[in-house]
Amino acid sequence: MEIIQKFGLEAKLFLFQLVNFLIIVFILKRFLFAPLRKMLEQRKRKIEQSLLDAENAKLALDNASQERKKMLSEAKLNADKLTSSVKIAIEEEKQKATIEAKHQAQTILDEARQQAGLEFDNVSKQLGKMSIDLSQKILKKVFSDLFSEEEKQKLMSRALEKIDEKITN
């Protein structure tokens, strides 16, 4: 009893402290832990939802990225196809143009040849005429003094026939 008195233990004070602490526990449980726990749960849910959203966003981003890659590869493939088809078309066009040009060149060449042939014939005929005229003149000049008019005429006509033959041959 003396020890209890020395430490100041008293039933009233002990009960007061016990009841006081239990009231504090009640206040803390009722007014602190309950709203904070509710809020913590709400925050936890929000964080979980945010994480889920982030995961979904990441998934969507991955899908979009894959889609983009797929589209790019498809576009590249199409572009390659287009390029190759254009190359083929160009090649064909080139070949076609070359053939046409060759054909045209050949036509022009043939026409030119034909024209040249015609020109040559004309020139030849003219030259023949000119040479006949010239021969006539030479023969007239040469034979005017040596032969009679009759002999001249005979020789001249014979010579002219010969020349004519030569020319025609």
Next chain:
Amino acid sequence: MQISPDVLFSVAGFPVTNTVITTLITDVVIITLVILATKKVSLKPQGTQNAIEAIIDYFRETTESIAGSRASFIYPWVVSFFLFIIISNLIAQIPGFESIRFHVSSGDHGVPLLRAATSDLNLTLALAVASVVTTHFLSIKHTGIKGYLTRFISFKMFPVFLFVGILEFVNELAKFISFSFRLFGNIFAGEKVMATMYGICSFGLPLPFIGLELMVALIQAIVFAMLTMAFMHIMTDKSH
């Protein structure tokens, strides 16, 4: 050396001591904290809400790591013990706390108006009783009356388990003493050390001891809370 708290006055036969006054101040501080923390509860905690949440979260996570799903009913008690003890201990560390004198009768030297609440064995014993009785109540609630009694009375492997049961009973009684005297002894001794230091030299000398006492205040609050947590875990676990 006086160990018991000083009676300042009586109200309807109830002796109001200086530790009772400090207990009431502790209550006011706790209630103020509760109001400040829950005034504007938001998803982005700030100020008092943030600090209180950090304490609650720490003890909740620690309790969960030890007691698992039983943490939901254990941690409110643990946090309550911690907050009550730490606040009453820290209030007592305010410089000049014990220097305010109260004259009980004219002509006397007066007694300190305030004294550390936990330096009163009535309070520490009340806390010990609250802790142990709640632990036993939770044990009965969660393990059943049969599971609870088999901790103390068992006729399996007679008389070994009977002896173990007696030891368990003594162990439970010892908890009252260990809980109450550990906290009371540490705070009371710290108070006397501080009084001695202030008596030798009021300037500078008490500073390192204030730091030491702040540490003791924190450690004692944690020890009480953690021991309560451990005992509640053991007593509510069916496998123990």
